[in-house]
Amino acid sequence: MISKSEISQLKSLRLKKHREIQKKFLIEGKNMVREALKFNSVNKIYFTHRFNQENKEFSDFINNKFEKILISENQMRNISPTKSPSGIAALCNFPKNKTKIANSCWLYLDSISDPGNLGTLLRSACWFGLTQVALSENSVDPYNPKAVRSGMGAHFSLSIHIDLDINFFDKNKFIIIGGDKNGERSINLKSINKNWVLVLGNEAHGISDIVKEKLDKRLSIKKLGHGDSLNVSTSGSILMYILTTSQ
Structure with missing residues (x-):
């Protein structure tokens, strides 16, 4: 279950000032979420019933490792910055920079x-x-x-x-x-x-x-x-x- 305030918070990440305040950004799509998971950058995952049914293997992989929130297709359209959402999105933390000068x-x-x-x-x-x-x-x-x-x-x-x-x-x-x-x-x-x-x-x-x-x-x-x-x-x-x- 997702609250109205959480939807508003996710929608606000479309604007730079809110991303900078929260130090978070939203990604969308299975491949993007998979990449973010490799680097432990995921805070929460949002998915629709349709995505869960069509991507059972991927859903089972993340099921017990990360916080997953089932949302409706309409809610996904509300939080997504794209016109045709894929059915899965993730709230990510800004990656931590590691400045390298020598041999770089x-x-x-x-x-x-x-x-x-x-x-x-x-x-x-x-x-x-x-x-x-x-x-x-x-x-x-x-x-x-x-x-x-x-x-x-x-x-x-x-x-x-x-x-x-x-x-x-x-x-x-x-x-x-x-x-x-x-x-x-x-x-x-x-x-x-x-x-x-x-x-x-x-x-x-x-x-x-x-x-x-x-x-x-x-x-x-x-x-x-x-x-x-x-x-x-x-x-x-x-x-x-x-x-x-x-x-």
Whole structure:
């Protein structure tokens, strides 16, 4: 049984200020919940009768390990940020960050504004083995529902540092590499015995002038066909591949 006040509390997590106050966010879907369970980030699980009937094995797995609350289809639609809820959602705690500086590779997002792009970049960072992601002060909230959906569980395995200044990397002697269509085609990281951070800029305006001043190197992607530019999540993913496979 779920109370009206609990439904209101879950609905309030659509807004950034309430997520920050409660230090919690809502996820949806079996795969996302499964990923969150791996990292012990789940607070409560909400499911519908239909989901329980259609996913007996998964329901039995979580039955005695976590607090489960049966809710109606209408209640699920009320708490869900999506138009077509899957039938299962989970209230999760914000993951605890573990800052790593020694022998580390970071992704720094400078004023990224689209939550879908942000979530995709987090997913790519996770895929390519990066564990540390930092966002500039005016980047979109990483726990925005769309960013969480696009991240497909990456939030739980990354340390996401919000409102981090680029000077952090300068002070800690990182090689600061900016994604730039006029940059180098490759970088020999084997000859660099230092930590590095890949900087990606805003979708419309690119890397800000203040951050550009801190760049040690600029890296580009060779164009083989036609087109003006690549989406930041696409180009960022390719650059992460180039850098992580160059070590």
